[in-house]
Amino acid sequence: MSVTDVIIVGGGVMGCGIALRLRQAGVKVTVLERSIPGAEASSAAAGILGPQMEAEGPGPFLELCLRSRALYAGLASELRELTGVDIAYLPCGVLKAAFTEGEVHHLEAAAAWQRAIGLRAELLDNAQAREVEPQLSPLVLAALRFPDDHQVDNRLLVRALSMAAARVGATFRSGYVRGVIEERGRAVGVDLDGEPLRADAVVIAAGSWSGLVQGSALDPRIVRPARGQMVQLQTRLPVITHILTSEKGYLVPRTDGRLIAGSTMEFAGFDKQVTAEGLARILAMAVELCPTLGHASVTESWAGFRPYTEDRLPILGPGPLPGLFLATGHFRNGILLAPLTAKLVTQCLLGERPSVDLTPFRYDRFSARAPA
Template identity: 75%
Template structure:
């Protein structure tokens, strides 16, 4: 298999990461992308690496996210070595703020079960939270501090990972993949704008568009776009050191004074409009968390699509027919899960035993709750 051809459908972070790992293992790889690699969800995110903040409880998904977070330091160093691009990986920590008693109880519960797993999580009162972040709202009742939840500049990550995949010999082709080509009960290639491209393996990493690829075995409603609107504000000096979140959204501070604020979660099909109502919700959240952002100019707004699944779990590993592999449905955790997904899917394609049990993430799994 190490000298075989692999077609990767989708040139976002998942597709480029998988291509990088397959090329490093000796496979010949072509990435197929309908637009500019990384132009969709990969570039539209905020770059939060925060399994402890995001998770509802322990389970296979939480463990997968922790494993991927642990890879990021070496992943950033590898990309810098390959491309010269620093992806601004920052082990800055995260504060989850509570503004009412019910939310404070939720924060306390989260800290409790994570302590039970041996993870670092600290419960703070409002004053202690403001000692860490002096520009926090005086209305904050308390917070959970997750020092091991971090961030990366996802746009720099897109640039670096695309360059790295190309540098090790990945081929990139533009065009629309309308379907997977099957022969003898297995996937043998794709239809790219009417041209059949053949390969020994096909990896579907098309994000929110995965369900639109005919013959991939992904049901029409299995992966759907969830629109997320975002705002960038600019401050002269950084007002925050850590990622700061609440039940309503998040603020991600960059070292140059930019603050990324987000996000909405809307099921509106493939409508990528930025709306007044969406921006108003995000700005209200931002000012509630950090009132000193009031004078900050808005320098950019945008929207992107997260690949949503019913059980909030991704599809990773073998597909419904031999020769087809899936890497889609990562929803809000695509940036976080890029290193581990690339590793696991490459292992599956190469016929190796994946280093993580992929049963919870199979295409034919029973409905599961997120954990």
């Protein structure tokens, strides 16, 4: 079935990305956002586009991440053209550092399986790693370089996506969506602060809050918030060029000398506190990776909520009712996965066969094992 009129609940990177693609396909779109577009996880993120750095093994999820990464260069040009905003897509590469023999073994294993499936991954010894990144700690034993993992400035990205969607005709409305309206077994709209709004289809893209939208078909225990705290450091001159990462966290260098350091992983409900312990752990990680950062200024800190699912996979595609679609649960990789998610969800809404098999990402895979 094809639709002509769609409501999207949530104006994060998912909601804005889907709105842009649907509008470009000629569909009337209204994005409903209770705050401002990009107010939540999409602005809190680090902007790492790192399928290889994140991967635990080959499979459909890695495939999804790689395909989305491949869409970024084109998306950056398209958004510049549509809005004039440069989203700072930077092909900087990632260097994953090992401080112990055990971590070196992990890097060797990752290099082996990733190369076996045709991905670029270069194992460097301490001297080679410090040649590439002179400010890397002398205590690093080895590092794995992923030259094809990159970054984007996610705050600029979500701003550009929302501007682009508005420019091609998507409507944005402020308000809190209480629930999906169901009539005769199909989703026909939403309740926006008590006002019924009707549409052919509804997309739930409300990030960590998706399960709180009544009628979303998502139990709030299935999509839940995983808090991540972040720190921004500033040095006069940029000190690193790659994204640096270790078992304890990561450092993302922006071109203007800012460094985004993260992150914690905490299940603290919707408590957005930045804590002394969280900051201490992140700053210790940063200085361990790159000792010269002991002199850097701390210029900002914040926390955000990753939309977590038990199997750490997103929930994509049709929901349980005709007219209800889901685009949530992207956990640590929502910035990376936004371009492909927008494309796949649009294909579903247009009644086309999605260009990726969405079976591993179905909403109902949890029904037998929802956590207590």
